[in-house]
Structure formats: C-alpha cells, structure tokens
Amino acid sequence: MNGPDRTVVEICSALGDDTRWAILRRLEAGAASASALAEGLPVTRQAISRHLEILRGAGLVERERHGRELRYRAVGTRLGAAANQLGLMAAAWDRRLERLRERATSGTEPGEPG
C-alpha cells in the first residue's frame, strides 16, 4: 500500500466536484449526450462537455458516436479498482491503529515508534 496509483488520484480529483457527481447520477439512469445533460443541469453545455472530458480522462466515463451525437455512459471498471485500493488502504490504517492499542495494553507504553 505504498504508491497511490496516479489513476486513483485522478479519479478522486474527478469525484471531488459536485457538478460531476450530478452528471454521473444522470448517467446512471442511462447514456446521454452533453447537450442532453445540459437541459436539467444549471450549467451550460460547454461546461458539461469539459466535465465529461475530465471524467473520461479518469476512466469513469466512455463515449460513443451515435449519429451526430456523442453519447456518454458511466463505466465502473476503473472506479471499482480504485475503490478496492482505497479499501485496502483503510484496512491497513485501522490495522496499524489496532496493533498500537495491543502494544499499549500489553505493557510497553506508547512512544509512537516512527
């Protein structure tokens, strides 16, 4: 659990914005184009388009031509992998804390050995 994949940071960064969550929630209900997403969200089509590019860069979304429109859909693969990594990290942190507690109750007073 050392190097947090660049991917994970990118995904977290992408998921750190409310508008992008709004977009993803829409996409959960079905694939849609930037223009389609624009009506129903309080931002312009261009802004949404930019967000979709970011989501695509993070691998959370894929697009597909459909006639003259680009239809975007949410893809879980990358997010699933990231969630897994984060879960492992969390478990490791809790394990470390647990070890410390054990050591503390088994006689040796804590000194937080680096």
Added chain:
Amino acid sequence: MNGPDRTVVEICSALGDDTRWAILRRLEAGAASASALAEGLPVTRQAISRHLEILRGAGLVERERHGRELRYRAVGTRLGAAANQLGLMAAAWDRRLERLRERATSGTEPGEPG
C-alpha cells in the same frame, strides 16, 4: 446508489491532491506532528497544517495533544466506508452495462431508453 454522501465528495476532494497523499503516506509509517512532517516534504509547516485540517475535516486523520505538539494519525473508518460506497457504485454501473448488452443480443436493438 443515489445521493453520494457529502462525506464521500469531501473525501474524494481531500484525496485529489498530491501533497495530501504524500502526507498520508508519511502517516502510514506512524503518527507525526505538522512540524515533523514539514521536514521531509517540500512545503512549509503552515501549508502542511492546512492540509491536515482538510484531511481531518474529511475524517481521514485524527489528532491528539502530546505535550506541546499535536500528533496526527491516519484513521481508516471513514475511508473504508467511502471505498465501500464507491465500490457499490462501480458495480451498479457495470451491471447496467451488462444488462444493456444482454438486451442487445436478445433481439431488441438498443435505443438507450433512458
């Protein structure tokens, strides 16, 4: 899998920064104060202090007085919960896509009824 807890957005936002990852990686090796973290990272103590506040706000880190210093340590509980939610989301997205594929191969051509 509807409302992404405000917490999750906050955690993602917190994890969307490289410096904060660096800090967390240090904390994985043991609790430390802002000043201690400062030596070894290419930013000032004040900057690190701000980052630690953000991490604390997201529930990724807790602090504890130790004499005149504040010692921070990584805590996995919140991150674990967030990772879980993200994992469920990812699974849901993949399931949706799978259903679409099935429907496509079973005769009905896709129209993306969303």
Added chain:
DNA sequence: CTTTAGTGCAACCATCTCGTTGCACTTCGC
C-alpha cells in the same frame, strides 16, 4: 440547399486553491 441540432475551440472572468511570509501565542527546558 437551407435549417437546425450537436460539437469543438478560444477568449475571458471570478473564485478557489496551494503555497508563501510574517507575526503573535503557548509550552517545554535550561
């Protein structure tokens, strides 16, 4: 061909974010 829906690109603006420096305050140790 003309219209219209869907995109892409660029300029521009407001704000947030990350980092800095500088100073004041507390607390441990001599």
Added chain:
DNA sequence: GCGAAGTGCAACGAGATGGTTGCACTAAAG
C-alpha cells in the same frame, strides 16, 4: 525569566478551476 520548539492566524500572490459567451464546423432533416 528566557530561549527555542510547536502552533495558529492573516495577508498576499500565482496558478488552477469552473463557469460564461461567441463563433465556426459537421451532419441529420426538411
């Protein structure tokens, strides 16, 4: 008490970010 270590707070600057408008381009539809 005094110096040094550890913090907190505030002001400030550079750059990233999220949003807008405006215009040009392509492709479906009439």
